[in-house]
Amino acid sequence: MASAEPQDFHVWLEAVSPxxxxxxxxxxxxxxxxxxxxxxxxxxxxxxxxxxxxxxxxSERPDAERFVRQLQRRRMSARRRIGVPYREIRAAGRDLATCQG
Incomplete structure (x- = not known):
């Protein structure tokens, strides 16, 4: 039986420039x-x-998802800020864009 609860979300990012x-x-x-x-x-x-x-x-999942999206937006602006983009190494769970709280 499938749960109505959205899955956990995990993402690992790296920015590397020797x-x-x-x-x-x-x-x-x-x-x-x-x-x-x-x-x-x-x-x-x-x-x-x-x-x-x-x-x-x-206390509410939509608030947590909003915070995670803010963090992701900040990481995606890394090229402009630090000169090196973050790249996704691993991800697990449902994309936050499709999560319903």
Whole structure:
């Protein structure tokens, strides 16, 4: 039986330019916790290093999806900001554009 709940969403991005000494990674995950809140987990940093992480909780899935789309838009502007575009390494789950909360 299929669930009406949208699937979790995970995406891993990298921006690499050896000549500019840029090796960045960025990961975004959207899931639900045991209490039904939507969690957005974000981690970033230099490839091969520990980096940083942040987890935010949203009571409504549309709010969480809106936040994830804002993060994605920011990553897609990397070429203009840092001179190297992020490229998608892995993705799992449903595209946020098709998620219904």
């Amino acid at each position: 000549e500019r000494n840029i090796a960045r990674r960025y990961a975004i995950s959207l899931s639900r916790d045991l209490f039904g809140a939507c969690l957005v987990e974000v981690s970033w940093g230099r490839i091969g290093r520990r980096g940083q992480a942040r987890t935010l909780s949203f």
